[in-house]
Amino acid sequence: MTLQASPGRRAEAQVKLGVLGFTRTAVNFAGGVAGRVLSWASFSAVSRSGKPVDLNSGNSSIEDEDTDGSDENESIFENFEMLGTAASTTSPGSRAGASVLGYSGYDGLMESEVWSESEPASRPSGADALAFAEAGGAPANANWQDGSFATPRHALSSSVSSHDTGSSRSDPVRIVIVGGGFAGIRAKLCLDRARLENCVVTLIDKKQFFEYTPGILGALTRGGWESLTRSYPRRGFVQGLVKRVDLDSVTVEAGGEFRVPFDYLIYAAGGAYGMQHSDPSGVIKPRNTRARHAQNPVQTVERWNDVVGTENEIADAEHIVIIGAGYVGVEWAAEIAEVYAGTEKCITLIDRNNEVCHSLPAAARQHIQSWLESRGVDLLLGARVLNLNKSDQTVALQVGDESRPRTLRFDLCLECKGLRPNTDALRPVFASALSGDGRICVNDELNVMSSDGVLKAHNIFAVGDVVAHKASARWRGMALYAELQADIACANIVASLQDKPARVFPSDVTHVDAAAGIPVAQVVSLGRLDASLRLEDFVVNGFAAAWLKVVMEETKLLEAAGNPAGHYFWQISERALMLVWRKFLVKSETKQSPKQASSSSTLMPFNS
Ligand SMILES: Cc1cc2nc3c(=O)[nH]c(=O)nc-3n(C[C@H](O)[C@H](O)[C@H](O)COP(=O)(O)OP(=O)(O)OC[C@H]3O[C@@H](n4cnc5c(N)ncnc54)[C@H](O)[C@@H]3O)c2cc1C
Structure with a gap:
């Protein structure tokens, strides 16, 4: 099947691209200015109070100050x-x-x-x-x-x-x-x-x-x-x-x-x-x-070289098979469909489930599926991979209850079947702390613990994608939760140094009972101009979601570079997300009482 161009008008796409480009520039400009002002303000405040300077405040001129020589x-x-x-x-x-x-x-x-x-x-x-x-x-x-x-x-x-x-x-x-x-x-x-x-x-x-x-x-x-x-x-x-x-x-x-x-x-x-x-x-x-x-x-x-090599492989391949129609497989299929629209390239997206991104709400799934179909992506759902032969470049599939398996030829096969946790370094000493899928087990304070919960390393924390936490299955593999766990681990190191009580994940982040879990917020991109955003069961499809993803990307990069404007943007956004979650999405029986909530930490207990 030939890949189809966007059903919308070319001029409309140009306008949307212009809006996204302007957004990137505006966020970077505003972030740069605000970052400098905030750095200067914090530098002045710290200098006056005589406390040590924040060396990673994002302002290079301040960073370069060697306050104690x-x-x-x-x-x-x-x-x-x-x-x-x-x-x-x-x-x-x-x-x-x-x-x-x-x-x-x-x-x-x-x-x-x-x-x-x-x-x-x-x-x-x-x-x-x-x-x-x-x-x-x-x-x-x-x-x-x-x-x-x-x-x-x-x-x-x-x-x-x-x-x-x-x-x-x-x-x-x-x-x-x-x-x-x-x-x-x-x-x-x-x-x-x-x-x-x-x-x-x-x-x-x-x-x-x-x-x-x-x-x-x-x-x-x-x-x-x-x-x-x-x-x-x-x-x-x-x-x-x-x-x-x-x-x-x-x-x-x-x-x-x-x-x-x-x-x-x-x-x-x-x-x-x-x-x-x-x-x-x-x-x-x-x-x-x-x-x-x-x-x-x-x-x-x-x-x-690796990145450019893949770009070239995709450009050269006529038939691309993507195994796994979760958000990674879907996003990759959508990127290729957008970049090579109107060409003879053929993309087949395979999944054993009967729907793409099966964990998303129906409104998001339907939007994603119709977007892919309208661009000419071949969806093979309810298909089980029987054999993937990389040297012959063929994949044998059992599709639904068809009587005979199908065999597909491909030039490039992209397996999007999830992560392998990077825990090899832990294996020699912490083998008993590894879960069945190779992740490292942690308790609610995010200390590494043995998988049976008996042993605990008080001074070793694990956070992010590498972690198996008992409440994490629903939202594992999301950047926001990796970061919120990092906050808790940092807070607990400080608590340990200052002999204060430890924080627990996730209830010291959400201020609701741990049984309620944590809000699931995701954006699945469909090329540059479309996306599907979900917050629990609420879904926003289309350009607005794609625009939001651009804002998230630029502000996240500001934050990662140590820019205080990026930092505060995300502090406020995370608090807002948790507030919305607490006020509107959590059932009343799992909310903490105001007393409980006030005794809990804020998102950044020692850093606000
Ligand atoms: C294609 C794709 C799209 C995604 N989109 C989204 C999204 O839209 N929203 C969202 O919330 N999440 C998204 N995610 C998930 C998100 O990227 C992860 O949840 C997040 O990266 C986890 O962060 P982390 O710090 O735990 O691990 P990582 O980001 O994987 O960081 C691990 C770091 O450890 C380093 N490292 C690993 N091993 C070693 C070692 N032995 N020695 C030294 N350094 C080492 C690596 O270089 C890396 O820098 C996406 C993931 C993928 C793959």
């Missing part, structure tokens, strides 16, 4: 301990690449000659993970399996520093965040804004930038990937692949293996896409590169 990067690298032996010759390529990108955060590493084509460093033994607990006075046999855990170092000391106590201690509290996706970057910015004294917050990610995943399918089809990325904060960021998590440290591959000790860990490594590493759909999330390429300039180029 110390170099935060240095303190991060002081925490590194090299494992095994690495050759001492620094790779000239990596030096050159780093300087081309002008990224100063690596100076410490480069000076310590770790940028080298090293021998594979030896892994720390299991005993390494326990050494800290033993040294800290915990029982000698303390480990994950027997229920005795490493006590955070600050808790072993009588002189914990905090704003509340005003006491001082010499060793900083080390907070490490693994993964700089929606959850990880939120946690990093949140803890930086909290201005905790005597704390070193380190974000570790295998790539050098935040990438806005909800826009990636458009970028993979029509280009523009660069506009979806934002550099991580320069202070307190380390690029490297986390290979192993122990009770008190993580092992990082960054041109050699390093052990990074922590007092608190937030594990936010998200998930990988595609069933296998080499699957074309694996490109949706940045893929792990080979160890010797885990250096910043190389990986950025590799990611770019």
Whole structure:
């Protein structure tokens, strides 16, 4: 079937594109101005109060102010301990690449000659993970399996520093965040804004930038990937692949293996896409590169190559089969249908359910289905994949109760069947905390716990897509909830430092009984000019939803870049969402009493 152009008029599409373009420019301009004003205001207020400056307020001129004369990067690298032996010759390529990108955060590493084509460093033994607990006075046999855990170092000391106590201690509290996706970057910015004294917050990610995943399918089809990325904060960021998590440290591959000790860990490594590493759909999330390429300039180029390579594969393929008509499969089919409208390209979207996006309300499903059909996308619903032969490029299907299976030929097969959680690094020590689908189990305080609920790691939190939380099945895989979990984990680290009660997820976010869950809010894009937005059972279809998605994208990118305007925009939006949910959508028996609600936290309990 030939792909059809939009049934609407060309002029109408041009006007809509103009509105979206103007919206992007306006949001960025307004966000830039407001961000500078807010940064200046907070800088002045902090200077007057004599409290430490918010180093990641989003205003580079303020960021660059070194208020106490110390170099935060240095303190991060002081925490590194090299494992095994690495050759001492620094790779000239990596030096050159780093300087081309002008990224100063690596100076410490480069000076310590770790940028080298090293021998594979030896892994720390299991005993390494326990050494800290033993040294800290915990029982000698303390480990994950027997229920005795490493006590955070600050808790072993009588002189914990905090704003509340005003006491001082010499060793900083080390907070490490693994993964700089929606959850990880939120946690990093949140803890930086909290201005905790005597704390070193380190974000570790295998790539050098935040990438806005909800826009990636458009970028993979029509280009523009660069506009979806934002550099991580320069202070307190380390690029490297986390290979192993122990009770008190993580092992990082960054041109050699390093052990990074922590007092608190937030594990936010998200998930990988595609069933296998080499699957074309694996490109949706940045893929792990080979160890010797885990250096910043190389990986950025590799990611770019991966994205452009997929764009070319899509352009070259005549028949594209997409397996899975959830929101990822649907959005990708819609992007291809829009970009290649009027061509001979053929798209077949396959799902075993009888409807696309079967978890969405009927009004959204119907809109999506008729949009796809009107553009010439071939829908094969109620179809079970019997055999996918990648070398022959065929897929055998049982469609409904047809007597004989069908076989389809394809040039490109995109499997959109969900995420594989990135929990390999946890497996050696936390195997008993992994759920059947490989996610990491957490309790309501978001501490990692064993799947039977008996064991709990007090100083290790997990948040976002990587998590199996008992109430999460309905809204798992959404950026907003990854971020709200990050807020709770940060609040609980601060609560632990200040000896205050912990917050629980989700009721300290929603202020309703946990049984009510959390509001489900989603936008499914249909190309650039159409979308379907749902908040629980309310649905908005059409251009208004697409426009809202653009506003969300631009403001999210502002927030990820540390712009305070983006931060406050989302703080207000999240509060508004929860208010609407509480007032209009939750049944009265699951609402908390005003007394309960006032004793609960706000969304950002220490950061408003
Ligand atoms: C195509 C698509 C569209 C989507 N659209 C929407 C949408 O419209 N709205 C919505 O709410 N949600 C959407 N989602 C879901 C949303 O993107 C996820 O819920 C969100 O990204 C989860 O955030 P996270 O921080 O848990 O994980 P991620 O965003 O996956 O971040 C994980 C981070 O960890 C890093 N990492 C992983 N392993 C390691 C390691 N070993 N060492 C170092 N770093 C590591 C990764 O580089 C990454 O930066 C979409 C998802 C996809 C795939």
